[in-house]
Amino acid sequence: MENLQLKDKNVFITGAASGIGKATALLFAREGAHISFIHYHDRENAETTENEIKALGRKVLCFDGDINDVEFCENAVEKTVSEFGGIDILINNAGTQFPSESITELEEEEVRKTFNSNIIGMILLTKAVFPYLKQGSSIINTTSAVAYLGHEQLVDYSATKGAIVSFTRSLALQAKSKGIRVNAVAPGPVATPLTEKTFGDEEEDYSKPPLERNASTDEIATCFLFLATDASVQMTGQVLHPNGGSIVNG
Template sequence: MKNLQLKDKSVLITGADSGIGKAIALLFAKEGANIAFIHYHDAKDAQKTSKEIEELGKKVLSFEGDINDSKFCESVVDEVASGFGGIDILINNAGTQFPSDTIENLQEENIRKTFNSNIIGMMLLTKAVFPHLKKGDVIINTTSATAYLGHEELLDYSATKGAIVSFTRSLALQAKPQGIRVNAVAPGPVATPLTEKTFGEEDEDTDKPPLERNASTEEVAASFLFLATDASAQITGQVLHPNGGLIVNG
């Protein structure tokens, strides 16, 4: 019988109705975890994800709402902690992007939405979860290769991803005395519903890393699994780079 790496762990994931978040949710469920996830107005995809988790024999809780709302975050955390008996792992994965070819065309509304979704909401949810965490528990944030390389069409998105790196490093220092590890994953090009919606399906054939293909969401999810287990017990305040061989600094 397979030795499950996350047996009976309680996991809360944002943005797990599709893309990388869904791949993480399914992989963690296969490894024995019960999954709670937050989605933003994607009920059909969320129902499908919930069904797939249940078919793996694990408990699942699904919440629709905006993590930029602190009251919503607190309500979700209380319900997950009550329903699962605690929270062991937090995966901050939710994000959005609005490309613009020039800073002059950046819309203020979209800048604020990007920051609210990608970093402010992340901090609000983490604040709500943190009192429930204990020694050995884990927080993993999703940043991006754009935090290191930049992106000419994603100025505000890249800025939020850089902020996530700094947030990860700082929170790791703060959480170290409690034995809570905080890390991040910075994927390179990945074909997800968000990138296809933003750039179109042809994005899969452009900007390829040295390995000459974009990563699958399942390949990226494996980095999150490593950071969630004792195999990474000596890693905190760090960023993993499943980016196909892109050279990044920092």
């Protein structure tokens, strides 16, 4: 008999068409979870993710839309609850970034997109999901090592990741009485389509972590699994740091 860590749990995750989100969705599905996920106009990759989850024998729902659209969030959440019977785990993973050599070169539109995608949409979606969570449920947010270390080319992005840390800690306090745990994962450099698109073939170098290489998305996904299971039952308001050994004091 399989000893599945998330047997029949219902997971709602953003940004799961590729990268860390996809690796996490597939790992959770392998551990017995049903997956509902949001992507932003990435249909081809989303279909691949959807088919891979189906091949594992799990239920899957896929939504294309913007998490800054409150009506879209509410409809996606309501359909997930209707199809799955509830939501046990929310993973806020969607994000974007636009590097800039100088703050004077930052484009206002890109700054607003970064905040909307990375933190404002996260709050709006969590608001939509929260009424359906219950004792034992878990929320896991994706922040970044740059929230602690900074990044000279990602000033606005780093600011949003710092905001996610504060959001995680504050919501954990609010959710404690309901028995809902709220934690975050702060990866260091990871080989993802987003970082490849942003930095090309360059090493995404946060001053080179001790392991001297980017993490794989599968290596980061295991942190989300830990935070979603009873193995982390004593953890809330905390941040895990799979960053290759950089000391961030966070």
